[in-house]
Every structure is written in C-alpha cells, then in structure tokens.
Amino acid sequence: MSFSLPDLPYDKSALDPHISAETLTFHHDKHHATYVTKTNDAIKGTDLEGKSLEEVIKAAEQKGDKGLYNNSAQTWNHTFYWNSMSPNPGAPSDALKGAIDAAFGGMDAFLDKFKAAGAGHFASGWVWLFAKRDGSVEIRDTHDAACLLPSDEGVPLLLVDVWEHAYYVDRRNDRPAYLAAVTGNLLNWDLASSQYDAAKAGQTGWTHP
Numbered sequence: 001m002s003f004s005l006p007d008l009p010y011d012k013s014a015l016d017p018h019i020s021a022e023t024l025t026f027h028h029d030k031h032h033a034t035y036v037t038k039t040n041d042a043i044k045g046t047d048l049e050g051k052s053l054e055e056v057i058k059a060a061e062q063k064g065d066k067g068l069y070n071n072s073a074q075t076w077n078h079t080f081y082w083n084s085m086s087p088n089p090g091a092p093s094d095a096l097k098g099a100i101d102a103a104f105g106g107m108d109a110f111l112d113k114f115k116a117a118g119a120g121h122f123a124s125g126w127v128w129l130f131a132k133r134d135g136s137v138e139i140r141d142t143h144d145a146a147c148l149l150p151s152d153e154g155v156p157l158l159l160v161d162v163w164e165h166a167y168y169v170d171r172r173n174d175r176p177a178y179l180a181a182v183t184g185n186l187l188n189w190d191l192a193s194s195q196y197d198a199a200k201a202g203q204t205g206w207t208h209p
C-alpha cells in the first residue's frame with residue numbers, strides 16, 4: 001500500500017484572488033505530488049510500507065533518515081496546509097478565541113504576530129498556530145520540512161507554507177502580501193477550533209488520510 005496525493009479540499013479557483021488557480025495547480029499537482037511519490041519510493045519494500053504517514057515521519061526522524069523525513073513531513077505539512085485554508089473560513093470557537101485573547105491580546109494582535117513570524121522566517125519553512133495540552137496557544141515557525149505532529153505536548157491548529165513556491169507565481173518576492181491575503185481571508189477557523197478541542201481533550205485531532 002502506498003500513499004496517494006489527497007485532492008484539494010476545494011476547487012483550484014476557490015481561493016482566488018488570494019491564491020490563484022495557477023499557484024494551486026503547481027503547488028499541489030507538482031510540488032506536493034513529488035513529495036508523495038518520493039515518500040512512496042523510499043518506503044517501498046521496507047517495514048514502513050503500510051504504516052500511517054505519522055508513523056513513517058516518526059520512524060524517519062528516529063533513524064536519522066533525512067531524505068525520508070523531508071519527503072514524508074512535506075507530504076503531511078502540505079495536506080494540513082490545504083486544510084488550514086478555506087474559501088469559507090468561519091470564526092474561532094469561543095474557547096479558541098479566549099485562548100487567542102489570553103496569548104496575544106486579541107485576534108488582530110494575533111494576526112499581526114502571525115504575519116510577522118512568517119515574514120521574518122529566514123528562507124524556507126512553515127508558520128504554525130499550535131495549542132498545548134493545557135489549552136494555551138502559541139505561534140511557532142519551523143525550517144524546511146520540519147513538522148509538528150500531534151504529541152503529548154500539543155496539537156497544531158493551523159499551518160501556513162512560507163516556501164517561495166507558495167507565493168512566487170502570484171506575488172513574486174512579496175511574502176508579506178501573501179501572508180496578509182491568507183491570514184486575512186482564508187484561515188480555516190472551523191479546523192482550528194476542532195483541533196483546539198482535541199488538544200485540550202488529550203486527543204490526536206486531524207490525521208493524514
């Protein structure tokens with residue numbers, strides 16, 4: 001059994017004008033697809049074949065297999081990123097809104113800090129909204145493929161790609177404009193709210209299909 005490239009959870013034009021269909025076509029059908037193919041190639045015929053993607057990522061990390069880690073973590077990150085955006089973004093639950101208010105002093109202050117974290121992240125990586133098991137939330141950024149899987153520590157709520165391929169077609173080098181478009185219009189608060197409930201309940205939350 002091998003991993004399949006999950007379909008986008010919306011039409012390729014659904015995020016336009018914030019993210020174009022051209023960007024989604026290249027990003028999903030080329031970049032994401034390549035990570036899936038390379039993950040499958042690396043585990044074919046090994047004892048990892050048939051395991052969940054989360055198990056593959058953890059095994060690659062433990063073994064120090066950088067190639068497999070990078071491709072499997074990028075597969076997970078991209079699927080979670082697609083789901084972290086929606087043309088119908090909704091609003092955070094009262095519980096999550098309370099945690100954001102406590103951590104950042106309000107939604108606008110959170111969005112400003114999230115955008116600043118993304119704009120200030122050096123080179124390729126990811127920006128996360130992460131909930132700890134005690135119900136507190138924080139912004140994290142990770143380099144290259146590094147993936148924050150659900151753990152005893154907490155659960156990721158939202159994830160935004162800041163690799164250049166996420167925005168260069170639409171925005172050229174203007175990463176702040178991409179971050180403003182995504183955070184202002186597309187963040188999937190329904191997903192974030194259900195992930196927040198999972199974090200507090202000691203559950204795993206979203207897992208890769």
Ligand code: MN3
Nearest residue numbers: 031161163166
């Ligand atoms: Mn990407």
